[in-house]
Amino acid sequence: MPYTHVEILPQLRNAGEKVQREFEQYACVRTCSRGEFIALEGDRCHFFHLVVSGSLRIYKGDEYGREITLYKVKPGESCILSAFCILNGGEFPANAMAEETTQVIEIPAIVFRDWLNRHEFWREYIFSRFSVHLSNIISRIESLVFRRMDERIAQFLVHSASGASNRVKLTHSDIARELGTAREVVSRILKNFEKARLIRLSRGNITIINQQGLFPQAGSRGR
Amino acid sequence: MPYTHVEILPQLRNAGEKVQREFEQYACVRTCSRGEFIALEGDRCHFFHLVVSGSLRIYKGDEYGREITLYKVKPGESCILSAFCILNGGEFPANAMAEETTQVIEIPAIVFRDWLNRHEFWREYIFSRFSVHLSNIISRIESLVFRRMDERIAQFLVHSASGASNRVKLTHSDIARELGTAREVVSRILKNFEKARLIRLSRGNITIINQQGLFPQAGSRGR
Numbered sequence: 001m002p003y004t005h006v007e008i009l010p011q012l013r014n015a016g017e018k019v020q021r022e023f024e025q026y027a028c029v030r031t032c033s034r035g036e037f038i039a040l041e042g043d044r045c046h047f048f049h050l051v052v053s054g055s056l057r058i059y060k061g062d063e064y065g066r067e068i069t070l071y072k073v074k075p076g077e078s079c080i081l082s083a084f085c086i087l088n089g090g091e092f093p094a095n096a097m098a099e100e101t102t103q104v105i106e107i108p109a110i111v112f113r114d115w116l117n118r119h120e121f122w123r124e125y126i127f128s129r130f131s132v133h134l135s136n137i138i139s140r141i142e143s144l145v146f147r148r149m150d151e152r153i154a155q156f157l158v159h160s161a162s163g164a165s166n167r168v169k170l171t172h173s174d175i176a177r178e179l180g181t182a183r184e185v186v187s188r189i190l191k192n193f194e195k196a197r198l199i200r201l202s203r204g205n206i207t208i209i210n211q212q213g214l215f216p217q218a219g220s221r222g223r
Numbered sequence: 224m225p226y227t228h229v230e231i232l233p234q235l236r237n238a239g240e241k242v243q244r245e246f247e248q249y250a251c252v253r254t255c256s257r258g259e260f261i262a263l264e265g266d267r268c269h270f271f272h273l274v275v276s277g278s279l280r281i282y283k284g285d286e287y288g289r290e291i292t293l294y295k296v297k298p299g300e301s302c303i304l305s306a307f308c309i310l311n312g313g314e315f316p317a318n319a320m321a322e323e324t325t326q327v328i329e330i331p332a333i334v335f336r337d338w339l340n341r342h343e344f345w346r347e348y349i350f351s352r353f354s355v356h357l358s359n360i361i362s363r364i365e366s367l368v369f370r371r372m373d374e375r376i377a378q379f380l381v382h383s384a385s386g387a388s389n390r391v392k393l394t395h396s397d398i399a400r401e402l403g404t405a406r407e408v409v410s411r412i413l414k415n416f417e418k419a420r421l422i423r424l425s426r427g428n429i430t431i432i433n434q435q436g437l438f439p440q441a442g443s444r445g446r
Contacts, residue, residue: 060361062369070361081357088354093361116350117343127339130353131311134304137360138283138293138316144367145403146285180368 008052008076008105015121026111032098038079039096045085047106050078054102059177060094068180070094071136080133083126086112144180150189152179154214157199157206166208231275231299231328238344249334255321261302262319268308270329273301277325282400283317291403293317294359303356306349309335367403373412375402377437380422380429389431 005023006012012020029052032038038049038056049056056073058081073079073096085092086109107115115122143152156179160168172190176183190206193199198214200207208214228246229235235243252275255261261272261279272279279296281304296302296319308315309332330338338345366375379402383391395413399406413429416422421437423430431437 060365060368062365066369068364068368070364084354084357087350090354090358093358116346120340123339123346127310130357131307131313134307134353134357134360135313135316137357137364141291141293141360141364141367142283142285144364145283145291146289 003052005105008050009125011121011125015119019119019121027105027107030104030106032102032104034098034100034102036098036102037095038098038104039082039092039094041092041095043092045082045092046109048078048082048086048109048112049073049096050105050107051075052103052105055099056096056102056104057099058094058096066180066182067177069178070140071133072099078129080126080129083112083129149179149181149185150192153186153189154193154198157208158211158214161208166211168206168208169204170206171204226275228328231273232348234344234348238342242342242344250328250330253327253329255325255327257321257323257325259321259325260318261321261327262305262315262317264315264318266315268305268315269332271301271305271309271332271335272296272319273328273330274298275326275328278322279319279325279327280322281317281319289403289405290400292401293363294356295322301352303352306335306352372402372404372408373415376409376412377416377421380431381434381437384431384434389434391429391431392427393429394427 005020005027009023012023027050030038032054039045041060051073053075055075056079057069058071058073058079059067059069061067070081079096081092081094081096084090116126143155147155153175156175157168160170162169170178172186173183176186179186190199190201193214194201196213198208198210200209228243228250232246235246250273253261255277262268264283274296276298278298279302280292281294281296281302282290282292284290293304302319304315304317304319307313339349366378370378376398379398380391383393385392393401395409396406399409402409413422413424416437417424419436421431421433423432
């Protein structure tokens with residue numbers, strides 16, 4: 001096992017040895033392949049999930065095949081929607097798919113609930129995760145309502161660019177799925193950005209050449 | 224006092240007399256006038272709020288004066304964003320305004336936290352509220368991404384119509400604020416609905432005359 005539970009969940013450190021042993025007893029590791037679903041919309045949740053390595057994408061889709069990413073779960077993070085489902089006994093309201101080979105720790109629903117009642121460290125951990133997720137989701141709504149699609153794409157490119165290369169290794173379809181729009185819309189806006197010399201497009205790659213230009217000071221907004 | 228705490232929070236019934244007395248000791252009632260803010264974006268939360276009568280509107284605005292309602296808090300419901308702020312020590316991420324004369328029970332932040340640690344009924348109540356809110360907010364995102372504005376307005380009209388009269392007593396600006404769009408967009412779409420004999424418009428009133436027609440079976444979607 002290339003990690004310790006305390007590395008994945010540092011909150012365990014102060015919870016005492018007894019709690020750490022309990023965690024080791026109930027937390028099982030599962031490895032998901034790229035593209036594997038750990039939950040589909042409508043599923044019941046029998047486990048709470050914590051990501052050890054890799055990445056889970058939590059998204060919604062409509063009947064026309066369009067998708068929007070709600071959030072991703074990266075190493076050390078947990079899938080808070082599975083917590084909600086366990087707590088309200090309801091159905092998982094989205095899809096959760098491994099974006100690459102992903103290791104998750106599964107904690108059985110009954111243990112999850114029991115810990116909420118018995119362990120303060122666990123309550124604090126879960127509540128703080130809830131808070132982070134809710135505030136992310138509210139930002140998402142804000143951006144959907146108040147930002148035009150070109151502004152949302154510009155923001156997404158800057159957030160997704162890796163380091164000094166300023167390169168984004170995503171296809172137009174990937175970006176459409178992230179932002180809940182059609183590929184054609186993404187392609188049209190990216191072409192406009194290229195014409196304005198803000199980015200350079202090549203096969204499967206987008207290079208940002210003028211980051212400042214992607215965020216014009218003034219600009220009318222609307223939908 | 225025209226209500227008992229157990230009426231507002233039925234979960235108290237099974238929590239025992241001692242807990243009920245504790246609730247009476249710490250829960251203070253505050254009356255807000257129509258238009259009064261109980262929290263502004265950026266505020267710290269010193270209280271958790273439970274609505275006794277009236278209605279709170281929780282909304283976000285942008286720098287151009289546009290608004291979108293995130294949710295409303297009706298009698299017997301609580302403002303879950305204030306719980307989040309208390310738990311993560313952060314700022315209130317929206318505005319909370321009384322839509323009419325509104326009575327709220329205020330529970331001090333320190334008591335709120337203490338109860339989460341000590342009272343199972345309180346944890347279950349707060350977690351179940353979190354779940355309901357999160358699933359509402361996810362539906363909101365779904366509707367923003369996958370539904371056209373005319374579909375969203377149609378849905379909002381049907382939800383807002385009062386009983387047998389099928390009448391919606393809201394101005395076009397009210398609807399725009401609810402759905403995060405411009406008044407002009409609402410007026411244009413309502414006029415189209417009127418032309419199609421789906422609704423009848425009069426001063427400050429919208430009457431639905433063909434509810435089925437507001438939900439066409441087929442219809443291309445997009446933004």
